[in-house]
Amino acid sequence: MYSFLRGTGKGLALLLMSFNLQAAPPNLVVYTYDSFTSEWGPGPQVKVAFEAKCACTLELVGLSDGVAMLNRLRLEGANSRAAILLGLDTNLTAEARASGLFEPHRLKLQASALPGPWRDDTFLPYDFGYFAFVYNREKLASPPTSLRQLVDDANGASILIQDPRTSTPGLGLLLWMKAVFGDEADQAWARLSPRVVTVSKGWSEAYGLFLKGEADMVLSYTTSPAYHIIAEQDSRYAAAPFSEGHYQQIEVAGMLRSSRQKQLAGEFLEFMLSEDFQKIIPTTNWMYPAVAGDTLLPAEFAELIDPSPALLLEETQVARERKAWVDEWLEVMSQ
Amino acid sequence: MADMSRRFPAFLVLALLAFMVLAPMAGLLNLGSLPGYEMTDLRFWESAYLRRVFFFSVWQALLSALLSVLPAILVARAFALQPDLPLRRALLRLFALPLVVPAVVAVMAVVSVYGSDGWLPLGRSLYGLNGILIAHVFFNLPLAVRLLLPQWQAIPRHHWLLAEQLGMNSWQRWRFLEWPMLREALPGVVLLVFMLCLTSFAVVLTLGGGPRSTTLEVAIYQSLRFDFDPARAVVLALLQLGLCLLVAVVTLKLQRLPEVEIADSATPTPITALHKALDIALILAATIYVGMPLLSVLIDALDGPVLSVLSSAILWRSIANTLLIGLSAALLSVSAGWFLLRYSAGLAYAGHTRGARLVDLAGSIVYVVPPLVIGTGMFVLLSPHVDVFDWVFPIVISINALMGLPFVIRCLGPAMRQNHARYHRLCLSIALFGWHRFRYLEWPLLRRPLGLAIALVTVLAMGDLGVIALFGSPASATLALLIYQQLGAYLIPQAAVTAVLLLLLCLVVYALLERLVGGNSDAAY
Numbered sequence: 001m002y003s004f005l006r007g008t009g010k011g012l013a014l015l016l017m018s019f020n021l022q023a024a025p026p027n028l029v030v031y032t033y034d035s036f037t038s039e040w041g042p043g044p045q046v047k048v049a050f051e052a053k054c055a056c057t058l059e060l061v062g063l064s065d066g067v068a069m070l071n072r073l074r075l076e077g078a079n080s081r082a083a084i085l086l087g088l089d090t091n092l093t094a095e096a097r098a099s100g101l102f103e104p105h106r107l108k109l110q111a112s113a114l115p116g117p118w119r120d121d122t123f124l125p126y127d128f129g130y131f132a133f134v135y136n137r138e139k140l141a142s143p144p145t146s147l148r149q150l151v152d153d154a155n156g157a158s159i160l161i162q163d164p165r166t167s168t169p170g171l172g173l174l175l176w177m178k179a180v181f182g183d184e185a186d187q188a189w190a191r192l193s194p195r196v197v198t199v200s201k202g203w204s205e206a207y208g209l210f211l212k213g214e215a216d217m218v219l220s221y222t223t224s225p226a227y228h229i230i231a232e233q234d235s236r237y238a239a240a241p242f243s244e245g246h247y248q249q250i251e252v253a254g255m256l257r258s259s260r261q262k263q264l265a266g267e268f269l270e271f272m273l274s275e276d277f278q279k280i281i282p283t284t285n286w287m288y289p290a291v292a293g294d295t296l297l298p299a300e301f302a303e304l305i306d307p308s309p310a311l312l313l314e315e316t317q318v319a320r321e322r323k324a325w326v327d328e329w330l331e332v333m334s335q
Numbered sequence: 336m337a338d339m340s341r342r343f344p345a346f347l348v349l350a351l352l353a354f355m356v357l358a359p360m361a362g363l364l365n366l367g368s369l370p371g372y373e374m375t376d377l378r379f380w381e382s383a384y385l386r387r388v389f390f391f392s393v394w395q396a397l398l399s400a401l402l403s404v405l406p407a408i409l410v411a412r413a414f415a416l417q418p419d420l421p422l423r424r425a426l427l428r429l430f431a432l433p434l435v436v437p438a439v440v441a442v443m444a445v446v447s448v449y450g451s452d453g454w455l456p457l458g459r460s461l462y463g464l465n466g467i468l469i470a471h472v473f474f475n476l477p478l479a480v481r482l483l484l485p486q487w488q489a490i491p492r493h494h495w496l497l498a499e500q501l502g503m504n505s506w507q508r509w510r511f512l513e514w515p516m517l518r519e520a521l522p523g524v525v526l527l528v529f530m531l532c533l534t535s536f537a538v539v540l541t542l543g544g545g546p547r548s549t550t551l552e553v554a555i556y557q558s559l560r561f562d563f564d565p566a567r568a569v570v571l572a573l574l575q576l577g578l579c580l581l582v583a584v585v586t587l588k589l590q591r592l593p594e595v596e597i598a599d600s601a602t603p604t605p606i607t608a609l610h611k612a613l614d615i616a617l618i619l620a621a622t623i624y625v626g627m628p629l630l631s632v633l634i635d636a637l638d639g640p641v642l643s644v645l646s647s648a649i650l651w652r653s654i655a656n657t658l659l660i661g662l663s664a665a666l667l668s669v670s671a672g673w674f675l676l677r678y679s680a681g682l683a684y685a686g687h688t689r690g691a692r693l694v695d696l697a698g699s700i701v702y703v704v705p706p707l708v709i710g711t712g713m714f715v716l717l718s719p720h721v722d723v724f725d726w727v728f729p730i731v732i733s734i735n736a737l738m739g740l741p742f743v744i745r746c747l748g749p750a751m752r753q754n755h756a757r758y759h760r761l762c763l764s765i766a767l768f769g770w771h772r773f774r775y776l777e778w779p780l781l782r783r784p785l786g787l788a789i790a791l792v793t794v795l796a797m798g799d800l801g802v803i804a805l806f807g808s809p810a811s812a813t814l815a816l817l818i819y820q821q822l823g824a825y826l827i828p829q830a831a832v833t834a835v836l837l838l839l840l841c842l843v844v845y846a847l848l849e850r851l852v853g854g855n856s857d858a859a860y
Contacts, residue, residue, distance in 0.1 A: 038820035039649050165557045198462045200541040204822035213452035227825045334547040
């Protein structure tokens, strides 16, 4: 059975490799999330653009999300084929750093578009966004203007959110509540809870339910309406600006210590900060490019709300408290 | 000698099963030395949250199983007693579809029907136990109908004739003919549906309205993914396994194996016109219940960009991968199930009923070990030695085969036992063994349940998202994964089109396999 399986494995792999059997090495393997590698994500364009420069093959491996990538790397250790990991967010960087698997990038982020300074010498940002509640203008005339109003107004809008254990926006909202309410976040969750229609596994389920009209608002990104404006010419959807500010998500990439392609990996990180990569981001990943530049953003992005002030908790604090905060959330929400 | 030839392959399959389940768990437990990994304490039974999760898991799974199987008995009986119903075969194929619908699509479909803008709006009360039960019955009622229906075909013709001569009414026929036959399959079907609902994940989380409605499966996922605490995940998985074992012991206590006679089987004609009208009403109600969510997916798809989805190269590669995984998994699963059942049929015939049940149970129970645990464990075992990318397909196929095994056992088990009881002595007396026995005796008599088993496991594996997302490889997208990717990229109309393509593909594959393997018999079941 062992050799049979092994044989099938090799056979199938050869069969599949024959689909894209063109280039001679070197091969640069990048682990990322699978919405990055999908046909509509940035992946295909990034691959073409980088391969035009590097005389290499860029192999993008799509895993389900940042947590899955990090776990995978921990399991593989020094045997990993990956040279780059792209798609962690700042809530995972502290843990990733502690794993000792990453190597300093030795690059400088010139002309950062991020609201704050970037001081991380292990990870480099490639895009960022802000969490927000998205609503349909035709159905909700007066959306809440602050997180506090959303939480306190007992007759307010109904919302769809995601589970912080299984979803990045879900964790984002948990931290947003902590950033705004501090130690009273649990009481705030208790007040909000009656208007939470459901807590879904991932972003897709919640957003799909929202489009089917199951709630007034859905937890998503300030940039979500840009998709509807640009791809569907539909301007009914908007993000509600909250006066406390919006919690930020910064997506980063890092280079692996165990890689044998460090030269090439460095080139990729440099490319990641270049215009060729950055201009792909807004309309494929629907996020803001990490590098400032007048030509990078489509005009429609000007219609989006101003999310300032940007909220972001310390990565070390998040790493330390995340588990306790999730347990607290579970306790309140499962009453 | 014949005994050895049965025992050896069955033990091999059992050993393989044990290896496939236990080795990955051992691999995960052995992870203490990883960078950044610290073992947390395992006293999670002190957590009020986990206790609630445990009870809710069991409660919703029990309710779902009862609400699926009890009506399914009535519907299956109606199907059995109306063999000449127009569109009967098409309806029964439709009943194989819900199981294939990826969880996220099923959630959307249920919301299209029962959501606040739906056809039968339930509003906010959909979210909670209601929504979970609606979705689980949608998945499992049709499955239970498919699995129970063959029991009616096994009732010998002269029993029906005798019942008619004795002037038995419907209740008496049920009591003396049908119920004894049903008792063989019923406990196993209840157990299977219970296991399916116990391990339900996205449906429970999304329609459950919040973390108060959560299954153990979610807690396992959380331990392994979010907290990266493999030891805790393994312990929780073992807890889930133990729980299922307990339920299995209770349900199988109710099992009675009926006497088997050498006789040909037939379907009876119903007694009265009123009866016929009632049966048709039942079938109609079940069809509407199952059909509405499927119809809503179809309507969403017809609104979508059908041509642009069809013209994508990725779509066609995904279709090829989906078929490859589905067919290979079914072949593997049915072969393994065949050897297990051949052995257990022999045991049952020799009077070792308990042994027979244990073998069947071992084949089914592995279902509740979460694929995430097996997959991650296999990864841990393999990755130091080989390039896991070469292994994505074998791993995905073997895990899907494992997940299909309980279905094979339910489809084939009763038929193989009856077959063995009827013809084993004959075979011994005319020295019909091995290949010849398969070719001239077992194949003609068992090809119908074999066809059902292969068709069911194929479509099941085709719709599975499971482990493929875990391993990730650029060349290994399947249709189910494609649907998730489209949903994740705001392409909700495209996802609806892909979902319908997946369903149509499953329908075609199902019909073909049932026809090719099962033969061209009219008395479809």
